[in-house]
Amino acid sequence: MKNNFVNDVTDSDYKYGFVTDVETEVIPKGLNEDIVRLISEKKGEPDWLLEYRLKAFKHWTTLEMPEWAHLSIPPINYQDIYYYAAPKTKESPKSLDEVDPELIKTFNKLGIPLEEQKSLAGVAVDAVMDSVSVKTTYKENLAELGIIFCSFNEAVKNYPDLVRQYLGSVVPYTDNFFAALNAAVFSDGSFVYIPKGVRCPMELSTYFRINAANTGQFERTLIVADDDSYVSYLEGCTAPMRDENQLHAAIVELVVLDRAEIKYSTVQNWYPGDKEGKGGIYNFVTKRAICKGDHSKVSWTQVETGSAITWKYPSCILLGDNSVGEFYSVAVTNNYQQADTGTKMIHLGKNTKSHIVSKGISAGYSQNSYRGLVRVAKKADGARNFSQCDSLLLGDKCGAHTFPYMDINNDSAVVEHEATTSKISEDQIFYCNQRGISTEDAIGLIVNGYAKEVINKLPMEFAVEAQKLLQISLEGSVG
């Protein structure tokens, strides 16, 4: 019975595995300077952005793909990827009626609140399909408050000064291999600006979907929260089922000024590959926030259930005095999935605080690693950090690993780290069984309880989705 639990772990299907039949416009495969120029031209970008891309591309050609992660990544042929794929739609749709009905069907399948939830939940959605942002809802209402929420491309056209000021200020193109790649070929993404003193009345949300075959998705998100403002931002990701691996290398930059707060939540459910580990998305993302102002706060929450390989470290640079960084993560790996994820907390300002809670769940043949860094700079007096990373093993063929780094350069810092690794105890299962709960339900119950601390941090709707995702990911994983 026990073995069934392990073997069956993956019986559930990936429910987002459909392809939308929308005409797509692609440019030739491969990557060279001309492709970068072509992408920029397609987007009708100003010269400064083209130059930025070219500089990034030039830098990228000098880099080699890093190999330090606890991941086995098959070689990626960067010349065999379409770097731009856009659904062919009419120019800038003004209302939902103008959006391709096939697309609306796709988003309905995804359960994206493009239409219905407009009135129900008041979620403003920016949906990015392949490389282009399709439709941003609720824009007018937000505009009244002075909030800018639009596709990256639009922002470049309409608010060039803002974009120019902050683009690459948190993640410069020289940061790493994938950051350079993204900076060279990024096609779209979301841009959010919350003006001084404004509390965004609704949750902003973006859905990412890779649709066309052989395409990489390289979106860029830039969120700026000006003094005393607040925003909660959600991000969801899906992709169709395909045999070959697809690359997703995004950049997320958050800038938080005095007393502002950004809450960034991700439910990542890219296609994880099939039970034999074939196909799936490579999710190599650079996410970083800078708490520039005093008393600013950033909170990352992520539920990672998808992707063949997840490799990302949402980080916080705590520059302002009394700033706070938080990181809550649940990473589930199953079958042959691999994850190397965690966070970096860089304490630079005085009396900065950070809190890390990471829960890893591995099943099947998967490998799940937590890698984190807490650095306290010499001048960061009174820094405080607490990290907790727990791993839960379901099955004897998977692995769970923890690689925390703590670099303390100040004598007044208090930094604590705790980690445990265990499996679900037989006592717990027995207790549930005794009360008439089947073993499968019991595991679901225990896993959900285990992840509760993180899921509670998600906005309500996402929490429900995340809970379901957890259950699906581990469905049948009982014995």
Add this chain to the structure above:
Amino acid sequence: MSTTESQYIDIYEKYSDTIFKNGVAVMNDCRQIAFDYFKDNGFPHSRAELYRHSKIKELFDFDYGLNLNRVKFPTSNNLFHCDVPINSYLCFLVDEAFYLPEKSKLEWDDLAKKGVLIGSIREMAQKYPDLVASYYHKAYGEKMDALVAFNTMFSQDGFFFYVPDGVVIDNPIQLICVSNANLPSISNPRNLVVVGDNAKASVLMCAHSLSNVESLSNTVTEVFVGENAHFDYYKLESTNAKSVSLSSFVLKQKGNSNVLINDMTLQNGFSRNNISVDLEGEGAELTLCGMVIGDSEQHTDNHTVVNHNVPNCVSKELFKYVLNDASKGAFSGRVFVAKDAQKTAAYQTNKNICVGKDAKMFTEPQLEIYADDVKCSHGASTGQMDETALFYLRSRGIPEAEAKMLLMFAFVNDVIENIRIDSLQDKIKLMVEKRFRGESSLCKGCNACK
């Protein structure tokens, strides 16, 4: 390959005749493999993950001499002297050469009657070539690293200790390692310890530096512990600011064996200790602990790897650092649980106090687990002395300096308490207290060693 490595490659190629002539067959046999490795890999480069906080290459940039001709530096009586007078069998390792004091020869004869072999690895390798060859350099293979390769290339002597099956030695063997050279030099002591099945032994290794010139010691210690055997290994470093100590320690543990390693650094210049343990038989138990007391610009970097290769083994790891002034501490510990090593229990703790404004601490506790039925945990913390505890002591009339000392002492006491030899425990407590008071912990000399 940079000039740092090429100078040593040149020395080896140019003087290999001398090295081989002065060396013994068993040790000579391994030199070429080590040289090939070193030639291909060199020292870890400055960005190597495992040596993030200890730049090895830069250490070798200094102009040290290599004593290839085995020139003996004049020794004085003052040299043969121990700082930890306990009831033990005393022997010395001066730079790279092994010495047995005349007066303790009688005691050694008692041990020899039981079949215990102890002495210079050179001599032993000549007398018992098969025995030494069956262990020498056997703990390394895939695990070869630049420091071990360097040692294997150049080493001429070291400490050899063999305890046959079933032999119990109650008193510890005390090996005092002194650097005595009057010119800046590198020594490459090579130690080998074999503890047979059902045997029991303990070794206390004290490292001192008497000379006031720069010295670098690159020690390699291989330890093999048999089934049901008991082995304690204590290392006490009390050297000076000019000494660089690089130590590679590897331990292979068979079933149901019980080993304690306690690595204490009281005073040093630059130290990097690599400790690697392989639990190879079911039921093996390991206690691995250590403490570091650092001030001025001391640099101490402990790197431990515990490999749970088989089921049902237990490992407990505890490292504590107290860092004052501008001292720098680093700890990286990896616990590896192999695929079928079920029922493993592995606990790792690293706690540090930064007392000095410019003190730095880097810690990397790591777990790598491939089995599911395990209990593994690690914890690490870096902070300051408990303000309320300090207040409590001061409100009872204890002066601040004294109260701080008490708290620091209590902090490292957890590590000292692990020592399984009472007299050694008492002595270490005394030394640690003196160390915190800033007094010299060096022994004034007593009857034990005069």
